[in-house]
Amino acid sequence: MxxxxxxxxxxxxxxxxxxxxxxxRFLVDGHHAKRVVVANVPSxxxxxxxDGLRGLSVQFLEEVPSKDxxxxxxxxxxxxxxxxxxxxxxxxxxxxxxxxxxxLAASLxxxxxxxxxxxxxxxxxxEGMAAAGQLLRSSEPGHRPxxxxxxxxxxxxDIELRLxxxxxxxxxxxxxxxxxxxxx
Amino acid sequence: MExxxxxxxxxxxxTGLDLPAFRDRVRSIKETAAQDPSIADAFAEAVRAxxxxxxxxxxxxxxxxxxxxxxxxNGAEFLVKSKSLTSEEIEMNQGLAAEGIRAIxxxxxxxxxxxxxxxxxxxxxxAIHMTSDRIARMLTQAYGEAIAPExxxxxxxxxxxxxxxxxxxxxxxxxxxxxxxxxxxxxxETNEGNGRLVTSVPRVHIALIGLEKIVRRWEDAADLVRGxxxxxxGQRMTVYVSLISQRQSVAGDPxxxxxxxxxxxxxxxxxxxxxxFREALNCIRCxxxxxxxxxxxxxxxxxxxxxxxxxxxxxxxxxxxxxxDAGFAHLCVSCGLCHEICPVDIDIPWMxxxxxxxxxxxxxxxxxxxxFMASEAFAKIASxxxxxxxxxxxxxxxxxxxxxxxxxxxxxxxxxxxxxTLRQRLRLRTPGSGHLGRVAFFPDLYAEYNNxxxxxxxxxxxxxxxxxxxxxxxxxxxxxxxxxxxxEKASKLAAxxxxxxxxxxxxxxxxxxxxxxxxxxLRKVYPKLVVGDLAEKxxxxxxxxxxxxxxxxxxxxxxxxxxxxxxxxxxxxxxDRALSSGIPAMHFLERAGYRVRPVETGTCCGIAGTFGxxxxxxxxxxxxxxxxxxxxxxxxxxxxxxxxxxxVCSLQLRDGLSREILHPLDMIHFDSSRPxxx
Ligand code: SF4
Ligand code: SF4
Numbered sequence: 122m123x124x125x126x127x128x129x130x131x132x133x134x135x136x137x138x139x140x141x142x143x144x145x146r147f148l149v150d151g152h153h154a155k156r157v158v159v160a161n162v163p164s165x166x167x168x169x170x171x172d173g174l175r176g177l178s179v180q181f182l183e184e185v186p187s188k189d190x191x192x193x194x195x196x197x198x199x200x201x202x203x204x205x206x207x208x209x210x211x212x213x214x215x216x217x218x219x220x221x222x223x224x225l226a227a228s229l230x231x232x233x234x235x236x237x238x239x240x241x242x243x244x245x246x247x248e249g250m251a252a253a254g255q256l257l258r259s260s261e262p263g264h265r266p267x268x269x270x271x272x273x274x275x276x277x278x279d280i281e282l283r284l285x286x287x288x289x290x291x292x293x294x295x296x297x298x299x300x301x302x303x304x305x
Numbered sequence: 306m307e308x309x310x311x312x313x314x315x316x317x318x319x320t321g322l323d324l325p326a327f328r329d330r331v332r333s334i335k336e337t338a339a340q341d342p343s344i345a346d347a348f349a350e351a352v353r354a355x356x357x358x359x360x361x362x363x364x365x366x367x368x369x370x371x372x373x374x375x376x377x378x379n380g381a382e383f384l385v386k387s388k389s390l391t392s393e394e395i396e397m398n399q400g401l402a403a404e405g406i407r408a409i410x411x412x413x414x415x416x417x418x419x420x421x422x423x424x425x426x427x428x429x430x431x432a433i434h435m436t437s438d439r440i441a442r443m444l445t446q447a448y449g450e451a452i453a454p455e456x457x458x459x460x461x462x463x464x465x466x467x468x469x470x471x472x473x474x475x476x477x478x479x480x481x482x483x484x485x486x487x488x489x490x491x492x493x494e495t496n497e498g499n500g501r502l503v504t505s506v507p508r509v510h511i512a513l514i515g516l517e518k519i520v521r522r523w524e525d526a527a528d529l530v531r532g533x534x535x536x537x538x539g540q541r542m543t544v545y546v547s548l549i550s551q552r553q554s555v556a557g558d559p560x561x562x563x564x565x566x567x568x569x570x571x572x573x574x575x576x577x578x579x580x581x582f583r584e585a586l587n588c589i590r591c592x593x594x595x596x597x598x599x600x601x602x603x604x605x606x607x608x609x610x611x612x613x614x615x616x617x618x619x620x621x622x623x624x625x626x627x628x629x630d631a632g633f634a635h636l637c638v639s640c641g642l643c644h645e646i647c648p649v650d651i652d653i654p655w656m657x658x659x660x661x662x663x664x665x666x667x668x669x670x671x672x673x674x675x676x677f678m679a680s681e682a683f684a685k686i687a688s689x690x691x692x693x694x695x696x697x698x699x700x701x702x703x704x705x706x707x708x709x710x711x712x713x714x715x716x717x718x719x720x721x722x723x724x725x726t727l728r729q730r731l732r733l734r735t736p737g738s739g740h741l742g743r744v745a746f747f748p749d750l751y752a753e754y755n756n757x758x759x760x761x762x763x764x765x766x767x768x769x770x771x772x773x774x775x776x777x778x779x780x781x782x783x784x785x786x787x788x789x790x791x792x793e794k795a796s797k798l799a800a801x802x803x804x805x806x807x808x809x810x811x812x813x814x815x816x817x818x819x820x821x822x823x824x825x826x827l828r829k830v831y832p833k834l835v836v837g838d839l840a841e842k843x844x845x846x847x848x849x850x851x852x853x854x855x856x857x858x859x860x861x862x863x864x865x866x867x868x869x870x871x872x873x874x875x876x877x878x879x880x881d882r883a884l885s886s887g888i889p890a891m892h893f894l895e896r897a898g899y900r901v902r903p904v905e906t907g908t909c910c911g912i913a914g915t916f917g918x919x920x921x922x923x924x925x926x927x928x929x930x931x932x933x934x935x936x937x938x939x940x941x942x943x944x945x946x947x948x949x950x951x952x953v954c955s956l957q958l959r960d961g962l963s964r965e966i967l968h969p970l971d972m973i974h975f976d977s978s979r980p981x982x983x
Contacts, residue, residue, distance in 0.1 A: 187558035191506055195472055213546075221505045221553040228501040246531065253548065254523035257488045262354035265488060265550035272544050275498035277413045277460075285456050288413050288464060289471075290498020290545070 124212030128273030129286060130294040134239075138301045141166075142173030145201070145234065148295050149174065152232045154198035158182055161203045161216075161223035162236060166302075170201060182222035190222050191229075200226035200291070201234045204271075205256075206241040207296075208249040213272040214296055215249060217256060224267065233274070233291035238302040324648075327528070332587060332649050334525040339517040339586035340577055344486050345568055348519045351489025355551040357564035362395075365571050365625075369400035372478065372511055375565060376406050379509055381475040385467075387493075387500040388412035389480025390590065391513045391569055393612050394625055397478070408478070409470055411499040413463060420447045423607065434605050467499075477503035478511045482590075483526045484519035484566075490550040491566065492526055494543040501545055510552065511565045516573045517586040529589060572625040581659050585620040587649045594643035594653060599879075599909035599931045600636045609636050616643035620656040628667060634660045636927075639788040640879035640909040641825065655833050661790025674789040674919070720755040720956065727757035728776055731764075739773025745809045746774050747818040747827070747847075750781045751952035762970045763819050763850050769975065770857050779805050782826040792834065799826075799834040806847075807839045816847040819970070821951050824849045825880035849881065849950070851889035851969070863897040863973040867946060872900035873972075874944030876935070876958060878951035879909045890950050890969050897973045904942045906934045912957035929961065936961040948972060 125132040133148070135141050149157060157174050159167070160182040167181060180193050194200060205217040214235055218224050227233050243249050253268050260266060275290030286292045338344055349359040362368035376384060384401075386392065386408055398408040398419075410416045417435060420443055435443075441454035444462055452462045479500055481491035491512050493500045504510050520526055530546055552562035576582045595601050595615030606614030611630040613621040616637065623631035634657055643653045727748050744767050752760035764774045779802045786795035806816055806827075818824050827847035832840040854861070873894055877887035891901045911932030919925065939947060939962055948967045949955050955966040 182556055185556055187554075187556045187560055190556050191472060195468070218553060220556065222556045224501060224505040224553075225555070228498055228505065247527070250523075250527035250530070254527065257490060257523060257548065257550065262351070262489070263356050263551065265355055265490070267550070267553055268548040269501070270546040272546075274544075276496045276544050285460055288460055288497040288499070289411065289467065289502055 124208075124210055125273075125296055126212075128212045129276075130212060130214075130273045130296055132296045132298060134300060135297050136300045138169070141169045141236075141297070141299065141301075144297060145170060145173035148234055148297075149177065149199055149232075152198060152293065154232065156180075156197045157199045157201060158194050158197040158226045158230065159201045160226035161218065161220070162201065163203065166203075166236065182226060185222075191225060194222075194225040194229035197226075197230045199232040199234060200228075200230040201236070202227045204235045204237040204241075204296075206243055206249070206252060207237050208244075208246055208270075209242045210245045211249075211272065213246070213249065213270045215253065216269045216271060218267045218269070219264075221267070224269070227271070228275075228290045231291055232293045232295070234295045234297060235271075236297050236299060239298045239300045240302070327531075328648055328650055330528050331589065334520055334528060335517070335587040335589065335649060338520045338525075339573075339583065342574075344521050345484075345516055345519050347521070348484050348486035348489060349566075349568065351486060352550075352564075352566050353489075355489045355564075357489070357551055357566055360565065360567050362567050362569045362571070365395035365569075366400075368395045368513065368567050368569050368571070369397050371565075371567055372397060372513075373401060373404055373406065375509060375511060375563075376401070376476055379475050379563075381406065381509075383407040383409055383470070383474065384476040384478055384511075385409050385411050385471055385474040385503050385507065386478040387480070387495055387503045388415050389478070389513055390613065391480045391515050392478060394515075395513075395569065395571065396612075397513075409467070409474075411467055411471070411497075411503060412495070413460075413497060416463065416467075417443070420444065434607075471502050471506050474503075474507040476509045476511065477507035478513065479503050481512045481514040481518065481566075483529050484514050484568075485523055485526050485548075486519060486521050487523060488550055490523075490526075490548050492530060493547045493549060494530070494545065495547075496544040498545060500547065504547065504549060508561065509563045509565070510549075511567065512549070513567045513569060515569050515571075517577075519568070576624050581656055582620055582624055584651050585617065585624065585656060587651050588617050588621075589649060591648060593646045593648060597642045597646045597908055598637075599640060599642070599911060600638055600927060602908060603927060603930045604636060609633050616653045616657065617651070619660050620653070623660045623663070628660070628663055631660055632664065634664060634790075637661075637788075638909065638928075639784070641829070641883050642879055642908060645883050652833070655830075658787050658790060658792055661788075662792045663790075665790040674785070720751065720952065722754055723757050725757065727753045727760040730757055730761065731776060737768045737771075737773050739768070739771060741771035742773075743809075743812070743814045744772045744774045744853075745777045745806065745814045745816050747779060747782070747806075747816055747820075747823055748776060749818060749820040749823040752819050753781075755952065756968075759819055759968055759970055763817070765975075766850075766854065766861065766970075767817065770854060770860060777805050777809055782820070782823040784822050784826055784830075787826075787830060787834075795830075796834040799831045799840070803831060803835055803839050803843055806843045810842055810846045814846070815853065816843065817850050817853050818847070819850050819950065819968075821849060821878045821881040821884065822953070824884055829883055849885060849889065851893050851950070852885045855889040855892060858893060858896050861896070862975055863893075864975075865898045866972050866974045869899070869945045871943065871945030872902050873946045873948050874904040874939055874942050875901050876910060876939075876947065876949035876951075876954055877903055877905055878949060878954045881950065887950070890948075894948065894969050894972060899946075899972070901948075902942070902944065904935070904938050904944065904947075906938060910935050910954045910957045911961075912953050928957065932957055932961045946972070 133144055135144050156178045158180050159170055162170055182190055185193055202223050204214040207214040214237055257265055274286045274292050274294040275288050276286050277288045352359050360371045401408050410419045417440055437456055438454045440459055441452045445452045448466055452458050479493050482494045483492040552564045576586055594617050598616050601609040601615050610618045611622040611626055619631055619634045637657045639654055641654050746764055748760045767774045780798060783795050783798040824847055828844045832844050875891050881887050894901045911928040948969050958966045
């Protein structure tokens with residue numbers, strides 16, 4: 122949690138299953154968001170997400186025609202995606218994408234909410250790198266995922282060496298740590 | 306620039322990394338990749354197995370041509386790109402523009418340079434030279450809408466402006482920080498997220514990678530990723546580290562997406578074959594060397610660079626763009642700091658000396674440099690004719706004439722010469738018996754011709770401690786030959802000195818000098834100039850005076866020669882940063898009862914040997930500009946005395962501060978009632 126804050130990402134502990142929807146709603150409302158895209162979230166969790174976003178314009182990208190995906194993401198205020206695992210020491214969350222809708226949803230909207238199962242935290246960057254390498258090696262040629270380590274919101278040091286957030290990618294990154302997942 | 310430096314120190318501490326071990330690992334990874342051509346072939350094969358296409362570009366032109374062909378085949382009139390120095394190396398934007406295709410920079414710093422029509426001035430912070438006021442004015446003009454000079458307004462203006470271009474682009478171009486042969490993957494690191502968009506929105510992704518950046522295994526890449534973040538901005542990881550092996554479908558539909566990898570040679574194979582320049586292929590482009598380089602810090606990348614800026618930019622430019630574009634090599638003052646800081650331990654100064662040599666061979670040598678390379682001959686004559694020479698050399702009219710004819714800046718205080726040299730004065734002395742061992746004292750020019758008292762004092766201390774001391778028949782250490790690209794003269798001189806010193810080392814002598822530059826030459830440069838056992842043996846036995854006597858300081862009954870209430874501000878000479886960082890000299894003063902504090906900017910005082918004595922901008926003026934920050938720190942420090950070991954640094958500090966600068970040996974007395982421990 123501390124590591125995430127160091128990176129200017131905002132961690133949120135989600136202890137129980139029902140609170141997942143409530144916390145998601147709270148975050149999205151905090152940004153006055155109207156349109157939300159969701160991608161790469163395990164199907165078991167989709168009803169919870171849908172529940173939290175009731176009343177807003179929500180698109181699950183798996184159900185959107187491919188040619189409309191980029192536009193849907195560009196028009197959205199918030200993108201909700203899934204992290205395969207994360208690195209406790211450094212606060213980097215790791216996205217594993219077999220489909221680019223996940224990457225588009227995570228990088229076009231100004232706010233990115235990422236769901237992360239707390240049990241999938243690895244300790245340090247060495248372990249994280251090894252896990253990513255394992256994923257790549259075990260995939261077949263032509264079916265390799267695109268893996269991205271995300272350390273905080275989009276950032277630049279290009280103006281007078283000051284750190285500024287949200288140039289091209291999201292300027293806010295919320296990490297929902299799902300303590301309860303996968304549950305019994 | 307300061308931020309790069311400060312953050313790195315903090316991050317290294319946080320990670321608790323064993324830096325030397327880490328350095329060795331990164332180095333061995335890069336050396337394999339840069340030197341084993343089969344790695345690139347394996348990489349190409351793996352990319353193809355993932356469904357991508359690979360093109361080996363022998364030259365810059367070939368690379369640009371390929372990008373052009375892909376754009377044409379896809380009907381693209383423009384492309385979006387994220388920061389890639391390799392694309393700048395091949396001057397892709399210009400090449401495409403000539404054929405009517407626009408390359409849109411999306412990295413903020415690069416974009417600002419593109420709008421300003423300038424080239425980037427730093428590897429990691431390309432727009433480091435622009436203020437937010439200037440940026441806002443520039444963008445207001447370029448975009449035709451008012452933009453406030455606040456970073457947040459600038460960011461949202463850029464974001465809003467670039468968004469439609471991202472969405473409309475068919476082709477995206479990125480560089481690649483690393484290529485991994487085992488899985489055919491590339492690593493793309495960006496902080497701003499533009500790399501994510503360039504590689505996900507357009508239908509076609511072209512990645513451009515230098516041959517030397519390909520490694521065999523994922524574990525190798527992991528080490529490089531960590532090394533990169535630590536040295537570049539000092540944050541632990543770049544915000545987005547993407548591992549891309551192929552294109553992905555979008556919501557289940559492959560959509561005809563393409564992935565192309567261009568592997569660029571452009572002189573790299575030639576570099577690989579060159580025993581000196583192959584080192585440059587180990588660079589991980591972290592930017593640390595430019596953060597520390599004194600003259601780069603003042604001039605910036607527009608002057609100190611062509612397309613590749615800064616210290617490492619010199620050998621790269623000379624090799625990929627040619628000697629004609631590498632003239633900025635002469636801005637290097639041979640302080641050696643870039644080598645010290647490089648996380649891959651690349652001997653950049655040595656490569657720079659080679660570039661200078663080639664350049665001087667091709668274009669001739671400025672007169673001032675020839676003069677300083679003759680310093681020893683000059684010193685001999687001057688001391689024969691002192692005090693006449695001193696009066697003569699300090700006469701304003703003479704200095705004007707020297708400036709005109711020799712290029713020696715008239716504003717620079719030159720050291721005066723002693724009538725009797727160290728060796729002459731020692732003739733009357735009989736060396737002590739020396740129960741502790743034997744020492745050959747290497748005076749270099751200063752302790753021989755300018756300040757023999759210093760040499761005598763050093764010898765006296767050594768004798769008190771129980772060493773027998775002699776001054777061997779050596780010449781000067783010859784640093785200016787290296788600084789000014791006369792390596793063959795430098796090697797000759799080194800070989801001669803090594804013959805003398807080698808014999809002494811065989812007889813059990815240790816070599817000791819009061820001049821940090823001389824020790825630096827003996828330890829770090831001679832082994833490069835004269836390859837072989839002899840130089841290594843001498844290097845292993847060469848020491849700075851204070852480092853040498855440090856273990857026996859307690860036996861020395863030294864008291865302060867000056868009564869002060871305050872503290873001594875200590876300046877660490879650059880060449881000593883590669884050796885002992887001034888620590889033994891500071892201990893020496895502390896032991897005698899002084900309070901000592903280093904006063905430092907982490908970089909050079911500016912004089913850099915004889916560089917700052919040369920007339921004009923490429924000499925005195927640049928050297929004073931470099932020194933200004935250090936002078937300010939000394940003024941602000943409130944120190945009562947100023948000390949340094951280096952004879953040339955002390956000239957610079959005197960000229961910059963108009964204060965007395967002392968050598969540590971000038972600051973102590975010995976208790977004569979207890980002559981020595983023996
Ligand atoms: S040796 Fe010193 S002056 Fe020369 S490039 Fe390196 S840091 Fe700069
Ligand atoms: S030469 Fe060394 S310090 Fe300079 S950019 Fe390359 S790796 Fe970094």
